[in-house]
Amino acid sequence: MIYNLCSAPTRARNGSLNNAADTIAALPLEEYQRRMRRADSAQPELWALLDVVKDPEIPVISIWELGVLQDIEQREGSVIVTITPTYSGCPAMSVIAEDVVSALGEGGYPNSEIVTRLSPAWSTSWIVEEAQEALRNYGIAPPGQACDEVSCPQCGSQNVRRVSEFGSTACKALYQCGDCAEPFDRFKPI
């Protein structure tokens, strides 16, 4: 299910076909819908409140940017927050649930409830574009969306080798750069 937001090459005014700069990678439909839920929300302040909740393992990206935060609704004085886990056994999920409850509490919403939604299954293609850059700056090679090319987050070299399919957490694989010799984590694309 791919929603072609603007994935087709666009024709510029002079009639030439622009393939690179004017093209945005296609979003999966469910991710497009997630972004629309936030954009169309009657309570943008609730979404903004939860922007402070970061992935405890990768404190530079928020649960919204990671694609974990799915929906926020208010029902009978209670805030219902829907999240989708990244990996089934990821221990960060319970910390995230606690952080959501406490962020809402501090923001003046003492009654909240976390709902875990498994389907559709989380995908790295839900990670927002800005977060990919934040990951790189943090020293983690982002999962990449259009292509599978891995480059060293330190020196940018593509002369890298995969050391292990698995890394320091469930979501990362271990790589090493052949040029600057730096070992680094890569967010596994799933």
Added chain:
Amino acid sequence: MTDNNAKEIIKQYAIRLGDDALVQGHRLSEWCRNGPFLEEDLALTNVALDFIGRARMFYSYAADIDGGDYSEDSYAYQRDCRDFTNLLIHELPGGDFAFTMARQYLMDEYSLMFMERLCDSSDETLAAVAAKSVKESRYHLRRSRDWMLRLGDGTQESHKRLQKALGDLWGYMPEVFELDDLEQGLADQGIAVDSAALKGGWEKAVRATFSEATIDVPADDWSVRGGRQGMHTEYLGHMLSDLQFVQRAYPGQEW
């Protein structure tokens, strides 16, 4: 059949799948700090975590259906050997690295096919858990298949160990593809996976890997079964005594 009965049967099925995942995950977690090298230690424990996560999802679903005081923890920590309904192959001790990877490979190949089918279950929760698991199983299989080739087509010693491990595991595979009345009934309704139907595809995939890994297909001259009925090998009790110790000594203890 009343709705309650139908739900109760789905609960039993969810517990079976949870037991498979928990026992498999626990056996893998025993490699923590014992892996042959650091990266492999991380890989084994990461895979273990995926299975424990899978067990939590199946157990939570069972607890939801139950609606009583049961939680995912009660299934993991407060049941005895005979209540566990995992397939026997999962409870065998890890053995050497060749044994652990051989079992992992045989079951990863199966799990991927199984979860792909379970994605189509008419039970929404089972299908959702499967959709999550499929992605992880693809990753697991890539690694365990790779190890089959490296060990089988590696040194004389690694080849010998892998061949022996597969021989020791082979008789536990028939049970994996058998359905009892409970599973057959659910499969007929499109809820459970008809695992018997997976056997042909599984054998084909496994034989191709064996051939590439220069491994002989073990002889089909023995088989053991009983896990789904709670009849276990001598190993499960020992494993549970380790897994359940804290909750048995300090019931209800929380971190």
